[in-house]
Amino acid sequence: MASTEEIRSNLAEIVNEIAGIPVEDVQLDKSFTDDLDVDSLSMVEVVVAAEEKFDVKIPDDEVKNLKTVGDAVAFIERAQNG
């Protein structure tokens, strides 16, 4: 299983590719919308890219709960372990 840091780092690369945010800014306590300026459409792109990268399903209903990078990393960890 990937470590929390590995997931955060891979997710940071996805966020960088899609929204141009520097990878070092994508930290667990950061809010996607308030801190990283990822808009709702880009967030959908991030989610789909994350699904493919981590081989998990992130239901559309779940996306609104993923407010911070930490929320997303925790969801992916649970989904991978579940």
Place this chain on the structure above:
Amino acid sequence: MSKTRVVITGLGATTPLGGDVAGTWEGLLAGRSGARRLTDEWVQNLAVQIAAPAAVEPTEVLERVKARRLDRNAQLAVVAAREAWADAGLEDSGLDKERLGVACASGIGGLHTTLANYDALKSNPRRVSPLAIPMLMPNSSAAYVSLEFGAKAGVHTPVSACASGNEAIALGLDQIRLGRADVVLAGGTEGAIMALPLAAFGMMQALSKRNDDPEKASRPWDVDRDGFLLGEGAGILVLESYEHAKARGARIYAELAGAGISADGHDIAQPDPTGSGARRAMERALSEGDLTPADIFHINAHATSTPQGDIAESLAIRQALGREADHAVATAPKSMIGHLLGAAGAVESIATVLALHHRVSPPTINVDKLDDQIELDVATEQRRLADGDIAALNNSFGFGGHNAAIAFKTV
């Protein structure tokens, strides 16, 4: 009531001859062709394998994240609009954005996005981009141009096939004359060099098949012309009320005197062979601009290099200008840049404005033997235009029978 005077204060373009206006104008004056044989894998099965691609990839100019959110159409438009905006000196002008409008045309729209997402859909619907609709919608380019500068007057997308670019300029002129805006970024964009348009225009027998000699393929008015060459790019002009331009001390290239719009009411694809629709468009442009045929010393013709279209336009010009057509130097930039569809009228309006500004007509290349049915004074080399107050026409006609003529004059 006297009409509001509207002038051109900024120009921006990205074309097969250059990534900006200077490179494009230099290429036109030099008689350089932007055509080449395509080498992409997708072209191998096509009957037509030549085109005139943009000289500078827009993705090399735009910020990476911006570029990935824009269809190629909008990328080209934003590149041209940024140049026009800077050229007009609007950045620190204190312009009221509620008085800034946009009219950015496209003939086809975001086809790259449409096709790429259709492929994604077939593999897995979740791979369809959430940005697909904002990227493929025909108004996407106009919207992104407006977002670039915060334009808050009307933002418009005229769609009338190959007349679209000129129609956008006509619409921008109206917005200013109706008092709805002081400044309008007007023009067109098209990035449609792809397998589907090449195959589809090819099946219409509209394209030149000179695969082995791409630079000779587009040959308006030549007796051996066999169809148009597909080009891509964008052109944006800054239209501004004379009062507004004067008040801020803007440089004025030329005056946008009038626009004439008409329809053939004849056929979805063939031009009316009598040229009457095109004639009416030119007559209306003159009349709206308070001009007479005697004022016209330069014509930037639509002249796409199709056998019928070039003759119908020549006939129409003769009907609209009569004997005065004798002193109108005619040129066909499509001989060099190909046919930019929804961007054609915009890029060629820029060429017309610069021809008046510098008093020189670019040449038409590849006229080895002038078709004797073409009764125009064709510039086959650079030609000096007359001194004094002179005016010029730029014609654009589109599938569907759309005709749009724009009249510019020196200031």
